[in-house]
Amino acid sequence: MRAREARAAAALIDAVAAPEPPLPPVDRTDAVASFATWVALAPQPNRVVLRATLLALAAARFPLRDRAGRLALLRRLGRSPLGEGLRATAAVSYYGDAGVLRTLGHAR
Amino acid sequence: MRADVCVIGSGAGGAVAAAELAEGGLRVVVLEEGPARGVADATGRPRDTLPRLYRDGGQVATIGRPPLMLPLGRGTGGTTFVNSGTCFRTPPPVLERWRAEHGIDGLTDAIFERVETALGVAEVTPELAGRNAATIRRGAERLGWSGGYLRRNARGCRGSGVCAFGCPTGAKQHAGEVYLPRALEAGAELVTGARVERILVEDGRARGVLARTAAGPLEVRAPTVVVAAGAVHTPLLLARSGLGRSPALGRNLTVHPATAVWGVFDDPVDMSRGVPQSYYVDEFADRGFVFEGIAGPPDYLALAAPFRGDELRELMLAHRHVAQCGLMVTDRSRGRVASVLGRPVVRYDLGAADTSTFHEGLLRLTELMWAAGARRVILPVARVTQLRDGDSAPLRELALEPRDLKLMGFHPLGTARAHRDPAHGVVDADLRVHGTRGVHVADGAAVPGPLGVNPQITIMALATRLAHHLLNKEVPACRS
Numbered sequence: 257m258r259a260r261e262a263r264a265a266a267a268l269i270d271a272v273a274a275p276e277p278p279l280p281p282v283d284r285t286d287a288v289a290s291f292a293t294w295v296a297l298a299p300q301p302n303r304v305v306l307r308a309t310l311l312a313l314a315a316a317r318f319p320l321r322d323r324a325g326r327l328a329l330l331r332r333l334g335r336s337p338l339g340e341g342l343r344a345t346a347a348v349s350y351y352g353d354a355g356v357l358r359t360l361g362h363a364r
Numbered sequence: 365m366r367a368d369v370c371v372i373g374s375g376a377g378g379a380v381a382a383a384e385l386a387e388g389g390l391r392v393v394v395l396e397e398g399p400a401r402g403v404a405d406a407t408g409r410p411r412d413t414l415p416r417l418y419r420d421g422g423q424v425a426t427i428g429r430p431p432l433m434l435p436l437g438r439g440t441g442g443t444t445f446v447n448s449g450t451c452f453r454t455p456p457p458v459l460e461r462w463r464a465e466h467g468i469d470g471l472t473d474a475i476f477e478r479v480e481t482a483l484g485v486a487e488v489t490p491e492l493a494g495r496n497a498a499t500i501r502r503g504a505e506r507l508g509w510s511g512g513y514l515r516r517n518a519r520g521c522r523g524s525g526v527c528a529f530g531c532p533t534g535a536k537q538h539a540g541e542v543y544l545p546r547a548l549e550a551g552a553e554l555v556t557g558a559r560v561e562r563i564l565v566e567d568g569r570a571r572g573v574l575a576r577t578a579a580g581p582l583e584v585r586a587p588t589v590v591v592a593a594g595a596v597h598t599p600l601l602l603a604r605s606g607l608g609r610s611p612a613l614g615r616n617l618t619v620h621p622a623t624a625v626w627g628v629f630d631d632p633v634d635m636s637r638g639v640p641q642s643y644y645v646d647e648f649a650d651r652g653f654v655f656e657g658i659a660g661p662p663d664y665l666a667l668a669a670p671f672r673g674d675e676l677r678e679l680m681l682a683h684r685h686v687a688q689c690g691l692m693v694t695d696r697s698r699g700r701v702a703s704v705l706g707r708p709v710v711r712y713d714l715g716a717a718d719t720s721t722f723h724e725g726l727l728r729l730t731e732l733m734w735a736a737g738a739r740r741v742i743l744p745v746a747r748v749t750q751l752r753d754g755d756s757a758p759l760r761e762l763a764l765e766p767r768d769l770k771l772m773g774f775h776p777l778g779t780a781r782a783h784r785d786p787a788h789g790v791v792d793a794d795l796r797v798h799g800t801r802g803v804h805v806a807d808g809a810a811v812p813g814p815l816g817v818n819p820q821i822t823i824m825a826l827a828t829r830l831a832h833h834l835l836n837k838e839v840p841a842c843r844s
Contacts, residue, residue, distance in 0.1 A: 290411055
């Protein structure tokens with residue numbers, strides 16, 4: 257992912273995972289790298305849509321909005337496959353980080 | 365390459381057919397589109413393994429109402445590498461219906477015993493099953509509902525809790541762990557990274573297979589071809605090979621649509637510990653649905669739970685107190701598979717009858733969670749995401765629509781179904797493609813309809829029966 261896409265992905269992950277102490281902020285995890293892996297391994301049509309969505313979010317100044325504003329925008333995507341795909345990928349990318357798992361008490 | 369039999373695919377159907385045929389003395393070549401899979405691929409981290417071990421990064425989805433995810437394995441062992449390891453024989457009423465309506469006979473106890481012995485199928489112990497299973501069991505027993513611990517294909521299982529992301533200890537006895545090595549030991553050749561372009565047929569008789577590999581085209585000359593590419597890809601391969609002109613080709617898709625319900629309890633459940641799918645409730649099987657406990661680590665919960673923002677964080681911080689149970693419907697809806705621009709497109713719409721079954725199933729599963737002691741129940745329903753304090757009224761009073769539901773389909777079946785009549789089936793009762801000689805189907809595509817239970821044993825039994833039919837031998841007593 258390019259820098260703009262990565263910034264949009266980080267803002268998306270922050271909105272979905274909503275980390276607060278004791279959970280670490282997104283930039284102290286490998287969530288964005290994981291998100292990028294999920295996008296890279298998606299089938300081509302999904303990959304194109306996901307990347308276009310990230311660019312559209314960036315163009316809509318999504319990363320500059322507060323968390324509530326970002327969630328409100330995501331809610332407008334509703335339960336569409338795209339909305340659920342973004343939600344699920346963001347959630348698993350953050351909550352699968354090794355440090356987050358340790359903080360949650362899951363040591364494996 | 366030359367062989368007596370070319371087997372396409374190395375999952376539940378292909379690996380079994382390959383092993384039985386090779387051990388029966390035939391020269392077998394197995395073509396697998398994906399890579400070789402092994403314990404090293406299974407890190408126990410769902411986030412990192414799901415996009416790598418599943419086809420298309422785990423993002424195969426249907427088009428329809430509602431769209432549903434269709435997780436498929438890719439690589440040696442096929443979906444058995446990433447399934448939950450649950451083993452049910454084909455239910456006797458299903459076998460009776462197949463006999464009467466489709467002409468399919470001969471799935472004997474000896475065949476099932478042979479498969480189960482090879483896989484080390486045994487019932488999970490309560491200790492290994494863990495507290496998620498115990499929670500489901502407690503709820504079922506308080507309600508007087510029928511259930512039990514599941515039978516699974518595992519040897520030396522340590523309850524790692526990540527069956528669906530590849531077993532990190534090698535305990536799961538999937539097709540790539542058990543049958544493929546047997547095939548290779550008996551002289552079969554395996555080519556991974558081989559995508560089959562088409563089956564070669566001359567004068568109605570199989571002549572071999574043309575595949576594409578990283579090294580270039582590969583032609584396998586063989587008078588017999590066993591297709592086991594799965595219910596999504598098998599009908600497309602038959603179609604682009606000019607085979608299976610039956611109107612049933614690519615149609616009659618069933619998926620056992622499924623979802624999950626979560627209960628939040630006062631006491632810790634620790635659903636990440638133990639065998640994820642280890643307890644079932646079949647009290648309502650005759651109503652068209654069953655429950656199977658299903659669990660996983662926190663990242664799996666984050667992936668599946670219908671929350672975002674503060675609600676998701678609060679759930680994740682309480683993950684040790686969350687139990688999960690799956691609801692699987694024996695679908696009456698039918699979908700179809702087609703090729704669009706060279707990619708499979710799966711259309712599946714949930715019908716009114718199945719929507720109604722989901723509504724009943726969700727209410728019953730909620731009842732089970734309350735009986736087990738849940739304080740809160742989280743639902744896969746867009747307009748009612750959670751219930752509190754034993755009150756199911758919001759769900760009961762909802763006019764549930766397909767678009768409300770968050771579903772997955774784990775068991776695609778029926779797209780090249782077996783039937784004695786070519787007007788109704790793509791393959792005959794012996795799994796030979798109607799109108800051809802030497803082309804057979806041995807995967808979920810050939811299964812005539814939904815089973816109401818996990819299908820891997822049925823597919824393996826059908827593949828075993830086909831192999832011995834091709835060998836012209838009786839299935840011997842079970843192998844130790």
